[in-house]
Amino acid sequence: MWTKHHKERKLGRFVLPLITVAFLSYFGYHSLNGDLGLVATEKFERQRLERVAELGQLTERRRELERQVQLLSDGSLEKDMLDEIARYQLNVSRDNEIVIFNNYF
Template sequence: FLTYFGFHAYHGEFGIYSKYRLQAQAAELQAQLDAVKARRVDFERRVQLLHEGTLEKDMLDEQARKALNLSQPEEITIMLPASTK
């Protein structure tokens, strides 16, 4: 009888072993949450730069050129290998 309760106190759904598994899972999820929060802060900073009044025209021009792969006819384009970026 005592063995039954002892076994389930350690291996059961709410036992000691489950506590360690839940703590490890909580630490993993906290690390994921921290990474997502850091990405959100970065995105919010980038969006803030695009708001009216704080719009940096150089940044907007650079991002548009990079995204659309465009340049002015009088500009010289120098292609660099991808490994040097």
């Protein structure tokens, strides 16, 4: 009967744990710092909240502009509105007038 006796290698016991640690380290790192990791997710969420706020501001500005366009083009042109816009854009007033700008336009 042939039997082989060989020493257990000390290095052989560490191969599977080393592969496991390397595997877990790789995926652990990328789950935090990768393109779809936790850090990137937080960054995307911050950008989303900033853009939602910006969208709200732009929507309000658009409503204001649409209201002004409606006042200017609804068939009955309001001369006061036209006069106000012209004076603001041309920076013109009469000598006996006091002008207070509200920055509407």
